[in-house]
Amino acid sequence: MSAYDRLRELDTFSYNDQIFFDALNESLEVWKQNDLYSQRLENSDFSGEVESWGDVKKLPALDMREFKTHPEDLVIGELEEDKALYSSGTTSDSRSFAARSDEMLEIHQDNLERFAKACIGEVDYSAGLGPRDSMLEKLPTKLSRRALFNYIRWLMDQYNSSHNVYLNEEGDVDMDLEKLTEELQNGEGRGLFFGAAAQVEKYVQYLDKTGQEVDLGEEGLVVTGGGWKGTEAKSKEEYRTMLVEKFNIKPENHLDFYSASEFMFFTGNKAGDKNPDLKRVPGRGYAYLADEKVFKEEGRVEPVENGEEGLLVVVDPLNRSYPGVVLTDDRMKKTGGEYGENTRLEYIGRSTM
């Protein structure tokens, strides 16, 4: 079995440095098929083989924005726009997209399902705010293939939830909140509710307006994703308090997943984690942070020490649609070690807003 396949099979919160390095070395051979990346590797300090985390950090990183400005130059293999995933919120610009082959889409979906299972566990019922097929069919490709829409749909399929967002007769987005509320109120046991953070907030406003209540049960959970754009709450704490009150959940059962269309693994907190703002990184992915000052002054990626804030760089060995080392726009703080069960990422904010 190749190291790549072994990495694929790794349990979500299992970690094996050697498997990671070996899988990365295997994928590097694929990434070199991209002329641009091949050239960048040659120009970098990278020696040719990954044998340590220090070596990993020497790999040149694509800039997330290159997916907007030069997508054709980054792709390995064919660029099929109808299979690509489009950025929803990072730059609010659906020109930014990440190509995917069928196999990569499968791995990406598998990543989410495994991550969700590991973080959420078993539930008795679930409902979410996500688009129906009939809605997506009517939208142009760049909207229907929005990463966030697809992530939510994958979750809905995984938990067998119905889709509650559709286009009405006028072609406007509508949410069937009555149906959603009915599903949540009729559930017994441990409930799960999920959606984009802004949409979840709108649902809470609906509950307030209609004087209704939803109780997700003692260990019920709410899972949000997609960033905080569009939310009205002044802070994460205010947002979480709203969820705790409205859905009768514990604060540590608000899970917030972080990812981006440019990479294929997910981060987030696990149900019951003491500090819900600290995100776990699964074993199949790796993240480090780059010094912002050095980047601004010299335009290069220089890793910071653990515990310091910096710009997030992700390393995604399972990604073979394009070189899987990506510098994001997000400012984070990493604690708990290089790679492993205790590693955590704390989202600080967007560096460009």
Place this chain on the structure above:
Amino acid sequence: MEREGDADEIQAQYRGGCGTDSLGTEDIEPEQIPEESYILEEGEQKDFGENPHASIPDNQPLRELSTEQVIDQLSEMLEAYADEILKEENLDRLVRETGESRDMLKFDAEMIRQFADTQTLKDWLQDGNTDLSDYIEGWQEAQGYEETAEPLGGGVNINAGHNVGAVIAPEIWRVLSRNAVLHKMPSNDQLTLRILHNVYRKYDNAISKTCKIGYWPGGSQEMEENLFSADYVMAWGDDSTIAAIREKVSPTTRFVPFHFEFGAYLVDEETQLDYSEELLERIAKDFSWGDQLLCFSPLVMVVEKSDNTEKFLEDLAEALEKYTEGYEMGQIPEEDEMNITRSKKIARDYDNLVSDWDNQTVVVKHEGLERSDIAEFHSFRYIKAHVVDDLSESLKTVGSVRNLQEFILATTEERRQALRDEILDTWAKRIASPGGAPPMLPIPWDGKHPVNELLKWVTDEKPHGN
């Protein structure tokens, strides 16, 4: 539907839909006035009263003056304002508050002195060949009727700030049109207009009596609905800010918005083959003014492909950087700094960075121009030069953007003549030349004649047949 039925329904709708019920909300006192709100009185921050609308002054003192008296008073006060800006303590504070450099502030003060010139003030009253002061001062004969222009009364001006020039222009317009005003300071510049207030305190005249300056947090629903029933509302901001303000403005209130606008440079092949240092300096000046944050600032450059394009852009990069020596850059906000760095780095990675990495200013080149390229811009002396085969085609692309204010043509005269007719089919309101990005009086501002926008025209129509 039968015609008779139509007529009845239409008439019922028409009659029922129009009424004399006031749509204004000036009498609706807000339940809550945000704590941070205040109005400046004698240099102190005071609370608004229960009805904020009552803070808008009456314009009567201005109506009693002749044009000459208005201009004389305004000229004196503008000079005083320019003097005040240039005081060391104010320069220091303004640098911190607005982010502009001292060079930029001194330039702004100089511009205010130019505005203070009495002939320049008279020029603001020109609308094409029409001297508005004639109409403001009395009835004028037109074809078959008489006409006069009256001030609207008292209004609100929202969010003019960050740049001394942007603050003073609306003040000039409202005075010349004999209107009273309540200026609202933007939250991130509560100094520039405060300095104006401190100048006005020293004068007991029609201009100072008809001006109030205050602050409230933007988006205060009840307070703004109360205030936006004034006779006019002038507003400055990006498109979403203007849209939000517009929603709260009463339908019978005159709304004069200044939304996001920008300029676009066109450079033809011939100009790149034969250009002077002076031309480069003029282009650099246009891209540098106000750190490229002003409503006429060029944010796009389209360059017709030539054998000398590379050299032209390199020389331009040098000129742009050199311009910072006499007109120092202001402070760049952190998030903009990061945005610029990201774009610069990508340009460097793809061999498109023309300027040196270590320069304060940036020139990058890009092959071609698509509509999506105009979705995002950088300011702070950043030139993205799109190198194209067909200037006319690119003109259409840029010209399709409604926020376009002007095309600046760095072309031969012959080419200019050819292009200007094509420009008529675009959203541009002005055609300028290098160095002429900012409109020179009495050119319309943002495609408007603002003094005229703040007047209402009253006609005395003689009996039919006479």
